[in-house]
Amino acid sequence: MNRQLRDVARALREARDAIDSVSIDIGHYHISLLNALWMVFVVLCTFYGARLAARIGRIMVRRVSSLDPTQKVLTEKLVTLAVWALAFFTAIDVLGISLTALTVFSGAFGLAIGFGLQKTFGNMIAGIILLMDRSIKPGDVVAVSDGKGNTFGEVKKIGLRAVSVTTRDNREYLIPNEILMTSQVENWSYSSREVAISIPVGVAYGSDIDLAERLLLEAARSAPRVLQKPAPGVLLSAFGPSAIEMQVVCWIDDPEMGVGNVRSEVLKAAWHLFRQQGVEIPFPQSDVHLRDSDGLRAVARILAERPATD
Template sequence: MSTWLKLHQQINAQINDWVSSLDDVGFDVGRTHISLFNAVWMLIVVIGVLVFGRVASRIGRRAVRGLKGLDGTQRALGEKLMTVTVWSAAVLVGIDALGINLTTLTVFSGAFGLAVGFGLQKTFGNLIAGVILLMDRSIKPGDVIAVNDTKGSTFGEVSRIGVRAVSVTTRDNREILIPNEILMTTQVENWSYSSRMVGITIPVNVAYGSDLDLAEKLLLKAALTVPRVLKDPEPSILLNAFGPSAIELLIYISIDDPENGVGNVRSDVLKAAWHALKDSGVSIPLPQSDVTLRDSDGLRVLAEALRGRENPQ
């Protein structure tokens, strides 16, 4: 026992000698002594805070993922809050380890506030917007959304809600990052907010004189041949209007997988409708218009000239 005590005392003495040697290498700034030991200790603390923050936040996120009874949105919100809590605790522990008095930081609070207000306002705005999106569940991972902003239109599935932006995967496997703040201030179409069932309206015109009952049966049968069209609720046909050159019909269908796209299922229904109508004799008309010519001297002269050309002397 005495041997271990002597070894412990020797190690402590050696460490104290090293600390004293490193502390002697430095300079004084006012009442503050800056030494090589301070620099080494600060480096160790910073590395320790980074390692602890990464490891602890990863363990915390795994623990949140393992909780049962949470849906995707609640799990994402829990992971985000766990990450913020772990890093906040790590920074506070690091400040305490460095011996920095938190009351001295009040001197810099005004300057820090200005820096946040001017330089980091977008970052903090996106962070708060992301937390709000997860809390009110208006947009959550797995939702299919359409966003229209000044830079164009984006349609795709929400794959992840991050600290700064929402990741949206489009139909062509492009991943677009939309800042959280834009989703808070821009009108967003959420195709799967309360239900994944989406209704699609497809216009089809048939010629005047067509058998409307037959056309309706053919269009319904054609829509049901498309695999993605739901049988319940069944497709329906609506008479929209008597147009200037055709009878305007609407095919109303429903799908439950909007993440797979809308344009492709609309194209499949139109192709099936084309083949069904073509084989039955119901025609899809070309645009037509009636032209009425008023009687005038110029028109009579033109008519006489045309007759003379048709019946040359």
């Protein structure tokens, strides 16, 4: 038995020596096939081991009930970065690479960050800052200005590079973290999820505005998503050129569900109540005044001289 083990060990040493004999010299460095295979093995073990460790770390963080969702996301990112940094330096130590040999590489890497990767690292730092100050959290409803309009939706995920915002039509926008740091952002649920909605309504002159106010309040209360506390209100905003302009102010606590459907429900209910109670919704009107002139008199003469026809 011992002889068989010695034979196996001798065969393994011969195979190792045969693989190690296949080599090339680059300057002062001697690279053999055995060393290359060992490096590939260490890199693969480090890569998959770091992925597994990072996943286990994220699972453990998610199970901590004392952290809120934002703190959990931040802790997950920090744990992931720490695991990959530890795996990198462990692999270097196992391969026997001196850190001084990485001086040139670190200088080139610094230049790459300064020129080509500054946006990437800027977004990473901005993402960490957003998670630390908790100004934007997963589940918040935000409106971000992009120069052409506002992207309105719910924050689904805060990554190291971008924030995922899902709109009501199920479109998912990936907004770089730097934009959220440097642009004006409306956070509809930063300190409270209660949001006020203003709905303009016009009634005709001559209408009973007290009756119109009661009907508008009834229409607002009938909408399922409108809160009863704070209670809806009606304001007389202006005497417009064609209508008495009023505003219905109501509150909701689920802005991620959108506001257009609430406006539609309130206006639809107001339309039916106005028709039942005889409150008129006006259409645009204008008075035309004609000044006396020779041309106008000539037209009047021509019309008066024209024979009447059926």
